[in-house]
Amino acid sequence: MTLASLLAFAGEHALLALALLEAVAGPAAAATRSDLATRYAWGRLRQGRYADALRWATLAARESEASGDKPTLALAYNGLHSAHYYAGVAEDVPYAR
Numbered sequence: 001m002t003l004a005s006l007l008a009f010a011g012e013h014a015l016l017a018l019a020l021l022e023a024v025a026g027p028a029a030a031a032t033r034s035d036l037a038t039r040y041a042w043g044r045l046r047q048g049r050y051a052d053a054l055r056w057a058t059l060a061a062r063e064s065e066a067s068g069d070k071p072t073l074a075l076a077y078n079g080l081h082s083a084h085y086y087a088g089v090a091e092d093v094p095y096a097r
Contacts, residue, residue, distance in 0.1 A: 027067045034063035034072050038079045045079075050087035057083035 022033075037060035044053035057080040064076040084091045 027069065030063045030067035031069040031072045034060045034067060034069075034076050037063060038072075038076050041079045041083055045082060045086055050083065054080075054083040054087045054089060 037056050041053045041056035041060060044050075044056060057076070060076040061073075061080045064073040067073075081091065
């Protein structure tokens, strides 16, 4: 399998898991959604799809902020910073909002 096919396969599964968690409430579900969205954003970055990566990284940051889980928040902010950098888009809000 090529890297591109592995990223596509992993992305499909992340989207499926996100869809299943959409209706689940609570901080643990928000942290899991953030983790999945962060991983999906990194996959999009590897594919050169920077605008899409930025959209997913923004979602990940929102979910991690809602979860209150600091390690998840750190990973989401890392992905968000990278997505802004590669997309060539200035970061619109400071971290640790």
